Amino acid sequence: MVKKTSDDIKNTLKGVDVVEISYTERGYHLAIEAQKENIVSIVEFFDKKSFYLADLCCVDYVDYLELVYFFNNHKEPCRVKVTLKVEPDKPSAPTISHIYTIAHWYEREIHEFFGVYFEGHPHLVYLFLHDAIDIYPLRKKQVSVTEDDKKLLSSFKPEEFEDGFFINLGPQHPSTHGVLRVVVKMDGEYIVSAEPVLGYLHRMHEKMAENRSYVQFLPNPPRMDYLGALNFNLGHVTTIEKLCNIEVPERAQYIRTITAELNRISSHLLWVGAFVADLGGLTPFLYTFQDREHILDILEGITGSRLTYCYFRFGGLYNDVDDAFIDATKQFIKHLRGRFGMYEKLVTKNVIFINRVKGIGVLEPGITTKYGCSGPVIRSTGIPFDIRKVEPYAAYDKIDFEIPVGATGDNMDRYMIRIREMEISLNIIEKAIEKLPSGPFKAEKVPKKLKPPKGDVYHAVESPRGELGVYIVSDESDTPYRMKWRVPSYSNLMTFPYLAEGELISDAIATLGSYDLVIPEIDR
């Protein structure tokens, strides 16, 4: 796949240099340096080959700004990094938002954090930041916001709209699972258009990463996604292990797999409760929380915290697991398997529930590349894309498991996939406990002050919501030069304006609930 893509690029795009990169060291296969003249044709090429835009970010090298585009394929891993240099004074670049819809948001994000102007972008207003901001926060040198950009600060300006009205869904709304705000343009009960407004919980994680050493940043990722805390923790440490070339002992790999899967189950359990509560059924909420408390007890025993675990360290774990953990996990597997029948009776076969979710919010498989969705959202359309399978990390390559896929891509499919995933996670945990080797749980000789070699690395893991990618640029100092988080809910939520259009508002709430949004993760 990599060879074929490389040849294809050389044949179709004249004058473009493709460099093959060591995947084990850098986390991507191909690198392309683009110019302003040919960036659009390069992106069009990837769109034709049905690649998806995994990430788009910007790095400030003081002398120049570099836009970094990451493409990947759903069928086989072929990560391509395309870079584009832009000048630091009045930076501008051609937009690619007409090719990839998700680029709408990525470009708006770069515009407000770096001041890069995207020519031809239809709606380049601020997405995250508050109205009084006067600098571009992620620039290395302080650059004040230009007068032209200050006009773009407040994104919501209700225009003339005679036959309908606006509804402000959030930021305080029980069904948005946090502080998301969606400005919905209504015509009676039907939605004309919906526009999410982000940034109500923007906690500056990426700026913080540049101010703190690698070890000091360890507690942050769990607070980004508090429901899948261990998965974010894992994504962070595995990326830095890749960058510094640290070998992790096998026992640690297995324990990582077990705990991350436990965390995935607890996240999905909370989602099932919250999703059904969104649709008006409060009872399952109580049941799922009861099951979830068992997992919290088990994880608290080894990690020491209930919610925002910071358990993984560079090169291993914080401490080893004991027999009590193994016994409790085995007991929990048995317990939860017995509960699935009850959930089926209570929720899955409930007529009201079925009528509320079946055939609502249908996502066609063809458009998923435009949005770069991942996780259960893309698997519901029938594409078996799971990072655990295609780019295995921890001990997932040593354990056999299946990937559940849906058929229609509606809300029911997304629900069923998460239920199935919980069952599969239980199988993974069971197999991992069987195979759990003895030995050290921590790599020896990991320096306390990490100083990774110069270069960049991209690494992705599968969080409960989808592909979580971490892109780190290192400049040989003990703090990252730039750390970009590609978060799954961000690209999943982007499909909401598309799915909500023309729907009833009550159905749109069901669709919004089915994404399993965690807002701090979107806002970072």
Place this chain on the structure above:
Amino acid sequence: MGKGGFYLETKNPIIKFAIAEKFLNLARANSIWPMTFGLACCAIEMMSAAMARFDIARFGAEVFRPSPRQADLMIINGTVTKKMAPTVVTLFEQMPSPKWVIAMGNCAISGGPFVFEGQYNLIEGVDKILPVDVYVPGCPPRPEALLEALMKLEEKITGTRRFPVPEKQW
């Protein structure tokens, strides 16, 4: 708008009936209605406190109201950003008096782990924009800590503590 940017009903009523007031306060303390208002990680612990194991209903505070007009307790459970702050103040203003605020978690107390030099998007402590009655430290605090905060609030409202103080273990 008051001095601190929000409107607070501080005027005492002209006629005050001591016994009736005492009775009302007892009723208020034992049926606090919190607002359904989740900000960040601490919101999950607040939800846990409301669920079967910790069961906030034992203390009469299980009626979470999505509308601020029906609530009398605001639990600030998470980071308040500069973009969110006007909304938080508006919600507080919409609550009918008497009303109370619990600052849950380090972010709500002081900005917590997200304070650093050059930060551009954080309110460092929610007490800069709202009058806070009880602070609950932790990142995030356990549900038991929230229950204890509720008891402290009850103590503040009625002047006496109904539930015994748990024994110190450390």
